[in-house]
Amino acid sequence: MIVATAVCPHPPLLMRELSGGQDVAAELRTECESALEALAARSPDVLVVVGGHDSSGRRTERLVPVRGYGGTGERVPPERTLPLSLGVARRLLDSAGYRGRVEMATVAWDASAAEAEALGRRVADRAERVALLVMGDGSARRGTRAPGHLDERAFGFDEEVRRCLSEGDRAGLLRLDPVLAADLMVAGRAAFQVMAHALAATGDPVGPEVLYADDPFGVMYFVAVWPCGSF
């Protein structure tokens, strides 16, 4: 059973050492920590993290891929490091001192509706108390200086995601268009839909809350928490 879900973004910048002298993501990181606290407060037996990647699958690596993004330290073969989305989650959990059991899985950026549904149900369909953390970003095309330059459609798309997260609108998330999302360099569409499917048996969240929705570098970041009812 799902007791709570949360959404966090996964820019490399959340790894503190990568932005150099200035901590450019301090506020965002603080909100992510709040989201993790909200999950931990539900006393889950297991925390499942789902993040986007090139392919879907369970991941058991422990190492954060900070070296690959320019950090110092030991150079580790890519096959021993987590993909970025899960690596950022790992870093957030480690920084928060999270001690509980954690399982991690990726969902392909281009996962079909059926694939997202299967993964979401598999996460939820267990007797234990499960907290689900999904790692996903909005569009990376929100300005002329954005990584993917400007695509005006990004604003409407991201606003719809924000609305769904703030209202707990699962059906709305499931309606997100995979083709448009890919066009807009949205790194969270599949993960968001896994989350929506994971609540199929539990029902709508109680008191959904968006803690952060902004695009300081041209990429839309969401932090949201969906507590689930009656647990």
Place this chain on the structure above:
Amino acid sequence: MLRLRGREYDADTTLVMAIVNRTPDSFYDKGATWDGGAALERVRGVVAEGADIVDIGGVKAAPGEEIGAEEEKRRIVDFVAAVRAEFPHLVISVDTWRASVGRAVCEAGADLLNDAWGGYDPELAEVAAEFGAALVCTHTGGVTPRTRPHRPHYGDVVREAIDDTVAQAERAVSLGVDPASAIIDPAHDFGKNTWHSLELTRRLDEMTATGRPVLVSLSNKDFVGETLDLPVGERLTGTLAATAVCAWHGAQVYRVHEVTETRQVLDMVATIRGVRPPARAVRGLA
């Protein structure tokens, strides 16, 4: 490790030493800070630009009018006291080869004696020890102060510069100077031709490998001018290129005319070396 005025700096920390001339005739500023008020304004300016040290000098390096010890003191001792009064924490260096001048400026608040003429007056190191001051030990090839090099030659200029400056530093330490305050300087252009100064720059890593803090004084010098065929006033780019190479090799103190540009180069090189993070990195990471 480097220690100045009680503060410790690890080997990856670079310091900018700004030149402040109390002379009417130095080659670069040509008397711009001969007036006491102008000199104090220069100190305020370089401190605002981030200079870590000021190096006050009362006698130009090149040949010229004879300046005795009393005139040298008249030019700089009260000025050192005035700088000390206004900047209690600033590291004050004085460029002098005379022990009597060194004593007077240490009493007025100097922290560092820049013995740019390579131990010409052996008592200067004793003064540094007596006052707990730092000492810059330079290599001049044994020339007399304020003389120009004439056909200098070395079997291995780098080896000789290292051996000579390290020997001076060891003597100073034996006299009581803090080992972390005994700085060595290959002294570009002093007793050297352009080829010598270029080789010292190219092989500065051999000097930093001694483990002693290394100072370099490159600013607008003739070896830059001859290399690029440029007069004084047009040597900043070449100076900064030499600065970058010395920084890559691990020099720690940079005696300069231009503080802001030097600090940018030092920060850039330190960041390339991986000992300083970028001020703000966002590109490609969002």
